[in-house]
Amino acid sequence: MFTLVFEHPDFLVIDKHPGISVHKDDNEQPLLAEVARHTGDEKLYLIHRLDKMTSGLLLLGRHHDAASQLSANFAQRVVEKYYLAIGTKKPKKKQGVVIGDMSRSRRSSWKLETSRENPAITQFFSTAGGDGRRLFLCKPHTGKTHQIRVALRSVGSGITGDDIYGCETSDRGYLHAYALRFPYQGEQWQFVCPPTQGALWQGEAVQAGLAEWQSPWSLNWPVIAGKSKG
Structure with missing residues (x-):
């Protein structure tokens, strides 16, 4: 079900299995x-x-006070999250920003709208993933349901093995929570967890792409309109 990545007196970091x-x-x-x-x-x-x-990095609080502080970080959007994905084909653009409101679609799915009243915001890079597929590194700035899955579908490269938004079956859905960076009690914590489960x-x-993305927070990310780089 999981692999323990890091143990702190106040929190745990695990690698959740797909x-x-x-x-x-x-x-x-x-x-x-x-x-x-x-x-x-307990x-x-x-x-x-x-x-x-x-799959990938999941943060768990070990007591109520720690959970409140860590949850507040997510609510205030001071947590940096980075995800890896393998898309079924070459996207409309190799890198960029996907911005738009998300609304309910059919069954359990969501869709990206052109409006931007309360938009989902996702920066991404991509590189060759082998056999016509594409490897993505994504940085979401919001926490919308299915955000990355919808964003990649919108640029023409649904995630391999995604039974809702993908168009290719596989041994798993190829989305992985790759890295986390967050402040806690005056320290900056960062974790990177390469994916292991999935052929x-x-x-x-x-693997060549992952070698270039070992420190995702240090990359020169595509600029979000109205914001500086970072």
Whole structure:
């Protein structure tokens, strides 16, 4: 279900495996319960969420005060989040910013609108992913449901294995929470967790791309209109 990445007296960082839900099922959270059994915690607090298909870094609070402080960081948008994805084909543009309101579409899906009243904002880079696919590094500035999945679909490269927005089946949905950077009690914490589960991550082109993106916060990201670089 998970791999423990880092243990702090106030919080845990885990690598959630793909296909594992972080949501409550019948008022229980099996993932949190399993982590607590492993670490000996009586109760853990979910600070943010990942889609079921998404693997990667997940932050958990070990007590109420820490959870409140860490959750406030997300609410204030001072947490930097970086995701990797493998898209099914070459996008309309190799890098840039996707901005737009998101609205409900059919069934469980969302769609990107041209309006910008309360927009989802996602910066991205891409490089060759092998066999006609594309490797993406994404930096979301908002936390909308399915944000990255919808953003990549909007630029013409739905995520491989995504059963809602993709157009190619695979052994998993190829979206991974790759890096986190956040302040806590006067220190800046940063974690990078390369993906391990999924055959396509091991391809030569993907590995070459990952080698260029080992410190995602230091990259020269595409400029968001009205903001400075960063």
